[in-house]
Amino acid sequence: MLGGICLTALFLLSCPAYFAGNAVAHDSKEETQSSQNYDKRGSQSQTSLELGEIVFVIQSQSNSFHKKRAQALKENILKQAAEISKKLPRMLLIHEIVRNEGAWTILPVIPHFADTYGKNSSWIFFCEEEATVRLRKLLETLERFDKSKNWFLGKALHDEESTIIHHYAFAENPSVFKYPDFAAGWALSMPLLKRLANILINDPPSSDFTIDLKHEIALFIWQKVDGQKLTSVPEFCTDNPISSMTSDCATAFNNSLPLCANPVRKKDIFVAIKTCKRFHKDRIPVVKLTWEKQAAHFQYYSDFADDTIPTIDLGIPNVERGHCGKTFAILERFLNDSTSQTPWLVIVDDDTLISISRLQKLLSCYDPKEPVFLGERYGYGLGSGGYNYITGGGGMVFSRETVRRLLTSKCRCYSNDAPDDMVLGMCSSGLGISVTHSPLFHQARPTDYPKDYLAHQVPISFHKHWNSDPVKVYYTWLAQDEKEPHNGKKHWKEDL
Template identity: 70%
Template sequence: MDSSFPLQPRCPAVVAVFLETTSAWPDLKEIVFVIQSQSNSFHAKKAEQLKQSILKQSAALTQEMPAVLLLHQLAQQEGAWTILPLLPHFSVMYSRNSSWIFFCEEETRIQIVQLLETLRRYDPSKEWFLGKALHDEESTIIHHYAFSENPTVFKYPDLAAGWALSIPLVNKLTKRLKSESLKSDFTIDLKHEIALYIWDGGNGLPLTPVPEFCTDVVGSACATSLQSSLPLCGNPVKKEDIFVAVKTCKKFHGDRIPIVKQTWAGQAGHLEYYSDYADSSIPTVDLGIPNTDRGHCGKTFAILERFLNHSHDKIPWLVIVDDDTLISISRLRHLLSCYDAREPVFLGERYGYGLGTGGYSYVTGGGGMVFSREAIRRLLASKCRCYSNDAPDDMVLGMCFSGLGIPVTHSPLFHQARPVDYPKDFLSHQVPVSFHKHWNIDPVKVYFTWLAPGEEDRAREQSRRGLREEL
């Protein structure tokens, strides 16, 4: 049994009180639970465990069972993970007999009794957008510098804590979606973009903060919480089973490569620097691809070909990073223990392009792109290639994998931007794997603050080892 999810509410007395006062609470059948799941085997299993936890807690309350949906099973369309395209489906299927659509992630822990107690405070006949509120401390590129005069005024939900839409709001948003198409070409930060859409420039609804939607357990009143951001899946992958490719160019040899070597390079079992110039002092490998100021598709595909066909034939994992990416190889090794390299895995921070009009998802390159050997084999066998050497490599890869039916596997632990670009409350419940960019920061300090192995990592590994022995 996976200990990540409690199968019963914390206290039998709470259930007894609930059963005595059930008329004052919403019926469970009025809540539609939507788990923001993924089709990768590890994530699908985690989502199914959460579903069973919800159903077992519900059964203890002797009510009619709620609907519990897994997002990756709802629709075949590429953009289902962005939620908004699915609202018309929710409106048609559930508006007659339901009051709430409650969204949660695979790692969200839910206490059903406390959730019902929380939701009863809100009149379900009105429009509600409920969640744990986050805000930007300063304007950030990942939100297109929105609310730059006062970034703290705009609140958006921490999806890991769970968030809810009342059915009247779902119906209103559905009408809007039918009358006007989604405007943004790119999906970069889902939680912020959903809140922006619902807010509608001040004509819609702001987020209502709900203190019972938690990421850390701060008391028995919490309806939701998180246990851990790094999953438990056995022994970490050996560092010799991961090959790290660093994309660089001659003009950055002098300032960026020394930072890589000062910080994370020593954790890697296999590492090569790929450049437009062979520098024996580093050393770098010249792939014969000229450097470009735009995308680096030609260079990235040359790395993939070299990895698959010319060397490293027994290494199961390839990681491609920029020369200004900061990454924790030790945490990546633990994370990869949850994935099967025999499957086609394409892992990192997921972005979307044109998802409202039949586009595709992709792993944004700056946070690091992780490939299983099988994913690379299928990609190169497909003949899908760059339309030019300076095409955006991450987007072309997303387009190719989408055409092959290989989904992006998303992890929020990879970051395209710097720590200052994310809310402190959001990062506080993460064990991050990567950050990107050196703008206006001390990258060495950022690495040792956020990513370097420390006592906490060692203690976490020991506790997990003890838990494995108990299991």
């Protein structure tokens, strides 16, 4: 099923015609005026709204840490609801709704929502587990919109330049297309949800890949529902919860780095860097100038032994893409190393920039005795029994238990150049190991993401060096909390 498929090939495909910038005849002046005047328009058609008419969907995950966070948010919303109304809203955790690896992508479960809640509900409100919801303010905000009409509400993001992660959509003017920042929460009115349900039953999404869900959902709605656009709602916020309490925000977002206990010790993290002879002189010096000194245990794995770095020759010929053989060889070495029982393994590319100190904090929330497979989640073929996987460029984090289960199984690469991240996702799915998503890992460069999106993050990784100064990127985005300054150099090339 995977033959010949890899992310590099996917990203190099020609874009469909509708991605052209002139495919959307947006009148920017009209759009701005519409956004500014939505309060006035809404008040003219204002209707009462009861809490029982809202279905809350928490975009939860099955990992034990994430389940606890989602359950805490659910209980908080219900506690607020009990103070407002006798009829409580319905509360759903997305990972519990349907035992389906694709439930997190929302579109596959919309027909279920319409069938189950369509008669007695007016809104579906989605929020992430780190969100804070001010229920009275949210109710007041939703009341401004006529619940009998099609509404797609959220905090609007837009691309400042066309980007690979969106297949270079709207290349001539990417800012014309708006999509929701999930961190602020987003909502669908029931009429729109029912319309989507009918469409999805007869005309499901055609793409095999799920890469950036928030953009892809907005694009699907725009394509299939008569150019239905996102309405930006200023009360949907990504401010810190404390500051939002004195503002007009109905939602807020915990934008601090998760820390559940003492940070994981550096010596408990082994970092494997995949490289090849071709990039020894170009990419490895960048690693050494940036994050290498933050790692206690690391090794460069290559197709050529170079004692000056040093690198280890895994005995696997280099391939242009995929690198599955190399990755599985790294997993074998990690598990079979009799001198170490390091609980965490991180596999990165030689052009991945990563903050080890931030990773130490994040991993304090996970139990390495559990099968943890962590990073930025993508999906393949989820509409037809596919699987999720951790995209390799942003870094793949494995607990030792995950590595043990993977290698104990019969799942292996079908070729050295198979896409390693996808094969690992397929293997994990077959073993019942859920991949765990963190938006703090990034497959692309900072310039490939909206500034407003990165503004409420403490990022852990970025990927790719092209058209950027990678050392500057590292010290701008990832090194603010490191104790060691950058050698006092004016520019990284002075050290090469």
